[in-house]
Amino acid sequence: MKNVWGLLAEFATADELVTAAKRVREAGYQRAEAYSPFHVDGLAEALGFERNRVPFFTFLGGLFGGIGGFYLQWYSAVVDYPVNIAGRPLDSWPMFVPVTFEMAVLGAAFAAVIAMFAASGLPQLRHPLFAAPEFDLATRNRFFLCLRVDDAAFDARRSRELLESLHPMRCVEVKA
Amino acid sequence: MAGLKSPAVSRDIGVLHAGWSYASISDKISDLVLTRPVRWPWLAGFFGTFAGTLMFLGATGYLFAKGIGIWGVDIPVAWGFAIANFVWWIGIGHAGTFISAILLLLRQKWRTSINRFAEAMTLFAASMAGLFPILHLGRPWFFYWIAPYPDHMNVWPQWRSPLVWDFFAIATYLTVSLLFWYMGLVPDLATLRDRAHSRFKQLTYGLFALGWRGEARHWARFETAYLLLAGIATPLVVSVHSVVSLDFAIGNTPGYHSTIFPPYFVAGALFSGFAMVLTLAIPLRKAFGLYDFITDVHLDHAAKVLLATGAFVAYGYATEIFMAFYSGDRYEIAMTIDRWTGAYAPVYWTMMTFNVLVPQVLWFRRARRCVPLLFALSLVVNAGMWMERVTIVVQSLHKDFLPSSWGIFIPTMWDWIILAGSISTFAWLFLVFIRVLPAISISEMRLLARESVKEQAA
Numbered sequence: 276m277k278n279v280w281g282l283l284a285e286f287a288t289a290d291e292l293v294t295a296a297k298r299v300r301e302a303g304y305q306r307a308e309a310y311s312p313f314h315v316d317g318l319a320e321a322l323g324f325e326r327n328r329v330p331f332f333t334f335l336g337g338l339f340g341g342i343g344g345f346y347l348q349w350y351s352a353v354v355d356y357p358v359n360i361a362g363r364p365l366d367s368w369p370m371f372v373p374v375t376f377e378m379a380v381l382g383a384a385f386a387a388v389i390a391m392f393a394a395s396g397l398p399q400l401r402h403p404l405f406a407a408p409e410f411d412l413a414t415r416n417r418f419f420l421c422l423r424v425d426d427a428a429f430d431a432r433r434s435r436e437l438l439e440s441l442h443p444m445r446c447v448e449v450k451a
Numbered sequence: 452m453a454g455l456k457s458p459a460v461s462r463d464i465g466v467l468h469a470g471w472s473y474a475s476i477s478d479k480i481s482d483l484v485l486t487r488p489v490r491w492p493w494l495a496g497f498f499g500t501f502a503g504t505l506m507f508l509g510a511t512g513y514l515f516a517k518g519i520g521i522w523g524v525d526i527p528v529a530w531g532f533a534i535a536n537f538v539w540w541i542g543i544g545h546a547g548t549f550i551s552a553i554l555l556l557l558r559q560k561w562r563t564s565i566n567r568f569a570e571a572m573t574l575f576a577a578s579m580a581g582l583f584p585i586l587h588l589g590r591p592w593f594f595y596w597i598a599p600y601p602d603h604m605n606v607w608p609q610w611r612s613p614l615v616w617d618f619f620a621i622a623t624y625l626t627v628s629l630l631f632w633y634m635g636l637v638p639d640l641a642t643l644r645d646r647a648h649s650r651f652k653q654l655t656y657g658l659f660a661l662g663w664r665g666e667a668r669h670w671a672r673f674e675t676a677y678l679l680l681a682g683i684a685t686p687l688v689v690s691v692h693s694v695v696s697l698d699f700a701i702g703n704t705p706g707y708h709s710t711i712f713p714p715y716f717v718a719g720a721l722f723s724g725f726a727m728v729l730t731l732a733i734p735l736r737k738a739f740g741l742y743d744f745i746t747d748v749h750l751d752h753a754a755k756v757l758l759a760t761g762a763f764v765a766y767g768y769a770t771e772i773f774m775a776f777y778s779g780d781r782y783e784i785a786m787t788i789d790r791w792t793g794a795y796a797p798v799y800w801t802m803m804t805f806n807v808l809v810p811q812v813l814w815f816r817r818a819r820r821c822v823p824l825l826f827a828l829s830l831v832v833n834a835g836m837w838m839e840r841v842t843i844v845v846q847s848l849h850k851d852f853l854p855s856s857w858g859i860f861i862p863t864m865w866d867w868i869i870l871a872g873s874i875s876t877f878a879w880l881f882l883v884f885i886r887v888l889p890a891i892s893i894s895e896m897r898l899l900a901r902e903s904v905k906e907q908a909a
Contacts, residue, residue: 288459289901296667309667312473312642313898319671329675337683347599351607358609373616373694377623380687384627384680388634391676395669398661405664411645413665414638416473416897 280403280451281308281423282434283410284443289315292418295441296321299420302437303428310404310419312412332390333383340382345375407449421449461900466561468743473897480893481639481646483739484886492738497882503875510868514586521865528848528860533587535840536870538695539723540580540877541621542716542836545688546724547573548628551635552684555677561752563899564744568735568881568890569728570632575880576727577625579873584617586869613697620694627687631680634673637663638894692720699843705786706847709774715767722760722806723836725753729829731881733822735890744891747820754819757832761810764839768807782852794859795846798838805835 286292292309299307300323309318348371352358357365392398404410404421413419420443422434438446463469471479514521524531547569554562585594597618599608608615640660647653663669696716699707729750736745775783790799809831812818819825850857884890 310665311667311670312477312665313638313894313901314670314674315667319667322667324668324671327672327675329672330679333676333679333683348610351599352610356605356607367611370611373613373690373697374610374619376686376690377616377619380683380690381623381626383683384630387676387679387683388630391634391672392661395666395672397663397669400657400662402662402664410664414642414645414663415477 278451279424280449281421282438282446283404283407283449284420284438284441284446285409285412286418286420286441286443289318289418291441292420293318293321295420295438295443298441299422299437304422304426305428306423306426308421308423310410310413310421312414312416312418315418328394329387329390333387336386336390337379337383339386341375341379343382344378345371347378348374403449403451408447409445417444424451459901459904461903464560464903465748466564466746467896467899467903468746471743471896471900473900476896476900477642477646477893480744480889480891480896481643484643484889485647485652489886493882493886497879500875500879500882503872504879506868507872507876510865510872511586514865514869515591519587519589521863523860523862523866525858525860527851527856527858528845530587530844530848531860532841532862532866532870533583535837535844536873537580537583537587538716538840538844539837540576540583540873541624541695542692542720542723542840543727543833544573544576544580544624544628544724545692545717545720546728547571547576548624548631548684548688549721549724550728551631552681552688555681556685559752560899560902561749563895564741564891565728565732565749565753566895567632567635567888567892568731568885570628570635571884571888571890572727572731572881573628573724574625574632575877575884576724577621577628578880579877581621581625582873613694613701616694617698620691624687624691627680627684631677631684634677634680635892635895636888637661638665638673639889639892641665642893643889689717692716699847704847704851705775705780705782706790706843709771711767711770711774715764715770718760718763718767719836719839722757722764723833725756725760726829726832726836729753729757729825730833733826733829735885739885739890741891744896747822750822750825751816751819754813754825754828757828758810758813761806761813761832765807768803786847786850789850790842790846793846794849795842799842799846802835802838802842805831806839809835 284295286295289311292311293315296307296309296318300321305323307322309315309322311318345368349366349368352367352371353365359365409417410419420438420441422429422438428434435446459472461467461469461471519533522531522533524533547566550562550569551566554566585591588594597608597615608618637660640656641663644653644656644660647656693713693716696712700709700712702708732745732749732753736742772787775787790796809828812824812828845860849860
């Protein structure tokens with residue numbers, strides 16, 4: 276199976292793809308991938324997707340932004356550039372709230388977007404799938420399931436049989 | 452036969468008409484960008500607004516060369532059109548993120564087909580808004596002094612000033628709106644990449660699509676990140692115009708110094724923002740034949756939001772008047788009476804008519820379904836909201852505590868040119884946007900088509 280990246284099956288509906296994803300998961304495939312033109316609820320979970328780290332990193336980004344924003348104001352107003360305005364307290368924290376809030380939002384937003392792309396391995400402009408026939412329809416109206424060669428459960432003959440048993444519109448090899 | 456085996460074809464659910472499949476939705480929206488020939492109405496609009504953009508740039512150049520003395524501003528009215536335009540534009544920029552974030556969290560299906568261009572509108576309006584405080588500076592080349600950075604002068608921004616908060620709020624709002632918009636665009640850029648025929652388009656869209664291939668795990672993270680962004684953008688939307696209003700409310704000038712300002716400004720922002728959504732949606736769906744995606748239901752809903760936010764704005768006006776008299780403060784009372792009868796009374800009464808009286812026709816369903824009327828009304832509301840900003844900024848300043856320091860503000864030609872120029876630039880950016888990027892979210896429309904079928908089955 277040299278020069279092959281995976282076996283790609285094409286389906287017409289999202290429901291067929293979810294069913295197929297569940298079947299290959301039951302058959303022991305750990306690295307199977309599915310492609311759809313929109314977010315299909317439950318599809319990633321059917322393939323065994325569990326650890327979504329985006330919320331954690333978003334929280335971290337918000338925390339970092341908020342603490343950083345507050346520290347920036349506190350440090351500059353109290354330590355580095357204290358200005359005595361009629362004896363008012365230097366550490367006037369209620370006045371620091373708006374900027375702290377904005378920085379927390381900014382940090383969380385950047386973290387959410389960066390974590391989403393980074394965890395997905397994007398940007399990745401070159402990918403074997405882009406050369407596969409009809410794969411351009413994955414962003415239009417078709418649903419694909421791919422069994423990867425580097426999956427422990429992959430076997431050239433049995434994997435094809437499994438995919439064929441799911442009645443795809445077509446089933447092709449993806450060249451590496 | 453529907454559901455399991457055959458590909459979904461949408462049913463009529465009001466916000467999406469029947470007969471649309473994933474393929475036809477994708478083709479319809481992407482062909483507007485990829486294959487639709489350039490026609491003369493667009494070209495006329497493009498060159499017309501481009502001329503206005505050049506005029507704006509020219510006027511800005513002249514402003515930078517001569518200084519803000521070319522405007523009508525002086526003491527006591529040191530804040531003239533520039534600040535009114537700033538507040539007006541940033542208000543218009545509120546509807547986009549409101550639609551994409553708050554309506555997403557509220558699971559409003561009618562947001563799907565309008566969120567993309569409304570977000571673009573937000574970006575362009577917020578960009579126009581961001582320019583005005585800089586144009587308004589006496590020494591605009593030092594505008595970055597408001598940002599905190601270690602410099603050899605050893606000074607820091609004054610963190611207790613709402614002007615500094617404003618800088619952070621606007622900058623954050625622009626950045627987060629851009630992230631939100633771009634992230635939502637990525638799957639659609641992948642669609643354009645896969646459907647484009649010319650190498651140049653494939654490369655350009657492909658680069659910006661970042662190699663998106665619609666993998667299920669990517670979608671799951673995408674969905675999470677999108678919801679989280681919506682969640683954090685929700686308080687952000689509310690915070691931005693609240694902070695803008697504090698620029699005024701923290702000052703002790705009668706007409707500025709009011710605790711109703713933050714909510715009143717936010718309501719006004721949504722009011723003008725939804726008016727602008729209507730101003731853009733109505734010609735957009737006509738020009739591109741998008742009647743099945745942007746339906747009369749959308750316009751009806753937007754009109755209802757207009758009616759509701761208009762009611763908040765009217766309440767704000769009433770509270771200002773009530774509080775002026777209830778406080779017994781002679782300066783507040785004098786300011787209020789001057790609004791009614793003084794030099795700027797025509798602006799005030801036109802504003803009242805445009806923002807409070809005229810939108811009341813929206814109580815009637817027939818008015819909400821009458822497209823030409825809605826379009827006219829949206830223009831009226833935007834004009835009314837601009838007058839509100841001018842009333843707040845100019846009228847309040849022109850008569851403060853000491854009669855000896857009273858003065859009048861009369862806008863010069865340059866005030867008008869820069870206002871018109873900013874509107875032109877906004878329109879130009881929008882016209883470019885609708886030809887190079889999908890004006891409606893393709894992937895979300897596909898999902899809506901799927902949901903329309905499921906809804907029917909359930």
